[in-house]
Amino acid sequence: MTLSKSQIQDLYAFTRAHFVEHYDLQTELVDHLANDIEDMWMQNPRLSFEEAREKAFKKFGVFGFMEPIEQKAKAMNRRYLKYLWTELKEWFTLPKLMATVLLFLIFYFSFSSSIASYFMLGFYLLIAVWSFYKSIQLNRQFRRRKEISDKKWMLEEMIFKQAGFSRLLLLSQLPTWYNISGKLFSNFYFIIGFSVFTTLFFLWMYISLEIIPQKAEELLNETYPEFSL
Structure with a gap:
């Protein structure tokens, strides 16, 4: 039967x-x-x-079904991080490498200045505001997609909602970073390290909020052969 x-x-x-x-x-x-x-x-x-x-x-x-849900979420999260990593590596090969180096130099010279703390606060507030705007935009896009397809795909939800958590983490740490930055920005090695971190963080946010959502159809069709918006 x-x-x-x-x-x-x-x-x-x-x-x-x-x-x-x-x-x-x-x-x-x-x-x-x-x-x-x-x-x-x-x-x-x-x-x-x-x-x-x-x-x-x-x-x-x-x-x-709790265990299958957790296992599926872990598998999709690994796949999502793989996409992030693949896109990030491209920024360390030509021609994108030039943009990465330029971005690092902007952060390095800004954090080496006498008003480094204000530059730090300004950069991160700018990233936070931009990511907040993009998160709202992607959430609306996700709702429209769900209305059209009437189906909810786990990877699709990660693509259109995942980066919002990074923004919340960033906002929660800004006051602490600002309070301790005054002394640390006098240390050459800290400036180098923080410039590298800020460069990577900016690229990570840009990839997760801009590049990967633009490639959503390609990634979803690759993951789900039965996917069709």
């Missing part, structure tokens, strides 16, 4: 009812549940669909 289309749809509804929001993970779980149910029917054809479904679900343990 094989499952009917209505029973497959019932399994999708079942996963949603058990807090599985993303369509890609729903599909994996539905496939797993369907295979288990069909195996049970081979052994006991008189077993009802509902009984077989509950038995298949119990195999996931006390916490239900």
Whole structure:
């Protein structure tokens, strides 16, 4: 016996009812549940669909689908970071290397000046304001995409929402950095290190908020063959 289309749809509804929001993970779980149910029917054809479904679900343990959700999130996060790393490496090869060096020099000479603390505050506030604007823009874009497709993909959500957490972390640390920066900016090695960090941070934010969202269709089609906006 094989499952009917209505029973497959019932399994999708079942996963949603058990807090599985993303369509890609729903599909994996539905496939797993369907295979288990069909195996049970081979052994006991008189077993009802509902009984077989509950038995298949119990195999996931006390916490239900929580473990698969966590595993999927980790896998997608690794994939997202891989995209970030791939894009970042391009900024250390020609011709983008010239822009990276120029960016570093701007930060280095700014942090070497007598008003380095103000430059630091200005740069990071500028990044924070820009990232706040881009986060709002990407959230709106994500909502529009979801309305069109009526499906929620885990990697898609990361692409359009992930960078917002970096902005929150940045804003929370600004007062501390400003308070300690006065003494530290007199140290040559600190200036070099902080200039490198600021350059990498700026590139990371630019890649996550600008470049990767622009490549969303390509990355999602690569990850999900069934994806179609």
